[in-house]
Amino acid sequence: MYNTLRFSLFEPRKIIRYKDKSIGYALVFLVILTLFMSIGSFTYYLGYNVPSTVNSTSCACELVDGAIVAQVAHDPTTEFDMYSIPVYVLASGETLSELPTIEDALVFHANQLLVYSSSKLKMTFDLTNTLASATSLDQVFEHVRIVTMWSIIAFNFIVNFLLMILVAFISTLPLLQYRHILKYKQNFVLTSIALSPVAIVFTFYNLISIPSFIFFIAILLSYRSMMVLRREVDRLAFEERLKQMPSTQETPTDDSFDETQEEQTDSESSDENDDETDKYS
Numbered sequence: 001m002y003n004t005l006r007f008s009l010f011e012p013r014k015i016i017r018y019k020d021k022s023i024g025y026a027l028v029f030l031v032i033l034t035l036f037m038s039i040g041s042f043t044y045y046l047g048y049n050v051p052s053t054v055n056s057t058s059c060a061c062e063l064v065d066g067a068i069v070a071q072v073a074h075d076p077t078t079e080f081d082m083y084s085i086p087v088y089v090l091a092s093g094e095t096l097s098e099l100p101t102i103e104d105a106l107v108f109h110a111n112q113l114l115v116y117s118s119s120k121l122k123m124t125f126d127l128t129n130t131l132a133s134a135t136s137l138d139q140v141f142e143h144v145r146i147v148t149m150w151s152i153i154a155f156n157f158i159v160n161f162l163l164m165i166l167v168a169f170i171s172t173l174p175l176l177q178y179r180h181i182l183k184y185k186q187n188f189v190l191t192s193i194a195l196s197p198v199a200i201v202f203t204f205y206n207l208i209s210i211p212s213f214i215f216f217i218a219i220l221l222s223y224r225s226m227m228v229l230r231r232e233v234d235r236l237a238f239e240e241r242l243k244q245m246p247s248t249q250e251t252p253t254d255d256s257f258d259e260t261q262e263e264q265t266d267s268e269s270s271d272e273n274d275d276e277t278d279k280y281s
Contacts, residue, residue, distance in 0.1 A: 004029060008196035012225035015193050016232045019186040026192040030168065033199035034161040040206025041156040045083065045149050052087075052145045054080035056137040059089040063137040066128070067092045068108060082106060082145055083152060106148070113144060164199065168192045171226055178233050181240050194229045197222035 007014040018025075045051075056062055060074040070091030076098045080087040086105040090098070096109065107114040111131055115123040127140065134140045171191040175182060182190075201218045204210065210218075 001029065001032060004193055005032075005196055008193050008225055009200070012194060012228035013232050015190055015225065015229050016236065018193055019182065019190055021189050023185055023188065026168075026189040030161065030164050030192055030195075033196060034157060034164055036203045037160045037164075037199055037206060038153070038157045039203055041153050043207070045153055048083060048149075050081075051149065052080070052082040052141065054082060054087045054089065054141055056141075059137075061089055061091050061137055063131065063134060063140065066111070066131040068110075068131075068137065070094070082148060085148070106144075160202075164192075164195060167198065168195060171195065174230060175233060178237050181237050182233060190229055190233075191226065194225040197225050 004018060007017075058080060059078065060071040061068050062071065063069070068089065068091050070093075074089075074091055076088065076090050076094050077100050078088070079100075080089070086102065088099055088102070088105060088107045090096070090107065090109045092110065094109075096107070096114075099107065101119070102116055103119050105116045107116065108127075111126065111128045113125040113127055114121055115125070127144075130140055130143055134143070168188060168191050171194070172184070172187045175187045175191065176184075179187075198219065201215070201222045205215050205218075
C-alpha cells in the first residue's frame with residue numbers, strides 16, 4: 001500500500017502496473033484514503049473545547065432508582081448543548097408538550113433518548129439499561145456524549161468514503177474508450193489509485209482553513225495523476241494496435257532469390273551478345 005500511495009503521488013506513470021489488482025484491493029486503498037480525509041473530523045471532535053453543557057447541576061435533575069427526577073430549579077424548556085446539537089431534559093412526569101418548538105435536538109424523556117431532525121422524530125433509543133446501571137445522572141450524560149461523538153465521526157467517515165467511490169466512478173468515464181484493452185474492473189482499480197492526490201487535498205482542507213479558490217486550484221492540480229494515467233493507457237492501446245497490425249514487407253524466399261539471379265545472368269548474357277553483334281556489323 002505504501003508503494004501504491006507513493007507511485008500515485010510522485011510517479012503516476014507507474015500506476016498502470018496495478019491494473020490486474022482486485023476490486024477488494026482498490027476498496028481497501030479507498031478506505032485508507034478516507035481515513036486520511038477523516039483526520040480533520042477526528043481532531044475536531046476529540047479536541048472539542050466544551051463538548052457538552054448538560055449535567056446534573058445545569059439541568060437541576062438527579063438519578064433516582066433508574067429515573068430522572070427533577071429538582072426545584074428544573075426548567076424543561078432550558079436548552080443545553082452537545083457538540084452544537086440542542087439538548088433538552090424532561091424529568092419523570094413531564095411531557096413533550098412542555099418543550100418549545102424544536103428543529104434539530106436530542107431529548108431525554110423518561111427512559112428514552114429522542115432524536116429530532118427538521119422538527120420530526122427520526123430515531124428513538126432505549127436508555128433503560130443505561131439508567132439502571134449508572135450511579136449518577138452525569139454518567140448517563142457522559143455515555144450519551146461519547147456515543148454521539150463516535151456516531152458523528154462514523155457518519156463523516158461513511159460520507160467521505162461514499163464521496164471517494166462516487167469520484168472514482170466518475171473518473172472511470174474517460175477511460176471507457178479503452179474498454180477493448182482495459183476491463184471495467186481494471187479501469188476502476190486504476191482510477192481509485194490515481195485519486196490519492198485528491199484525497200490529500202481534502203485532508204488538508206478539512207484540517208486547516210484554506211480559501212475556496214486555493215482549494216479549487218489544488219483540486220485541479222491533483223488531477224495530474226489521472227491525466228498521466230490516461231496517457232499511459234493511451235500508450236498501452238497504441239502498443240496493442242501495433243501488435244495487431246499485419247507485416248507489410250515479405251521476406252524473399254530462396255527460390256525467388258535464385259530466379260532473380262538467373263534473370264540477372266540472362267540479362268547480362270543478352271547484353272554481351274548485342275555488343276558483339278554491333279562490333280561485327
